[in-house]
Amino acid sequence: MKINQNNTGLDAEKLAAIYLMDHGLKILERNYHCHFGEIDLIMMDNKTIVFVEVRLRTNNRFGSAAASITPVKQQKIILTAQHYLQQRGDYPCRFDAILMAKVDANCIEWIRNAFDT
Numbered sequence: 001m002k003i004n005q006n007n008t009g010l011d012a013e014k015l016a017a018i019y020l021m022d023h024g025l026k027i028l029e030r031n032y033h034c035h036f037g038e039i040d041l042i043m044m045d046n047k048t049i050v051f052v053e054v055r056l057r058t059n060n061r062f063g064s065a066a067a068s069i070t071p072v073k074q075q076k077i078i079l080t081a082q083h084y085l086q087q088r089g090d091y092p093c094r095f096d097a098i099l100m101a102k103v104d105a106n107c108i109e110w111i112r113n114a115f116d117t
Contacts, residue, residue, distance in 0.1 A: 008056065008103060009054075009056060011103045012054055012056040012098075012100055012103050013030065013031075013040050013041065013054045015100075015103055015104075015105060015108070016040070016041060016052065016054045016098040016100075016108070017030065017041055017043075018105075019098070019105060019108050019110070020041070020043055020050075020052065020098070020110075021043075023110075024045065025043040025044060025045045025050060026043060026044045027041065027042075027043050028042045028043060028044055028049070029041070029042040029084075030042075032080065032084055033080075034080055034083045034084070035083075036076055036079035036080045036083055037076035037077060037079065037080045038080065039051050039052070039053070039077060039080050039081065039084070040052055040053055040054040041054065042084065045094075047091070047092060048091070048092045048093060048094060049084075049085070049091045049092070049093040049094075050093070050094055050095075050096050051077060051080075051081045051084075051093060051094070051095050051096070052095075052096045052097070052098060053069055053073070053077060053095070053096075053097045053098070053114070054097075054098045054100075055068055055069060055097060055098070055099050055100070056100045056101075056102075056103065057099075057100075057101065066097065066099055066111070069097060069114065069115070074095075074115045077095060078095070078117050081093060081095070094112065094113050095113065095114055095115050095116070095117075096110065096111060096112050096113070096114055097110075097111045097114035098110055098111075099111065
């Protein structure tokens, strides 16, 4: 049976959201899109908006989950975050990454401040 990669990615995003909510963050948006790109999760950590990139890499043949967040991908996320903030108001923010080797709560690596603007 072939695994549906799209459903696996959605499952990873759902698990990441639950994991972060269990750590005190509140969800604001899922899969926020604009013409610059997409952000998987937008959450609130106290008074800080957290833009979260969720990466699932079950095979490291083409690099790790962390390595897949390239400078080009980071720039798209930053531009999308700026668009979001223009619509919602200026808040302190940070960019986090949730990395997984499989969709399993025990396999989550949370990197706070994964990259800067």
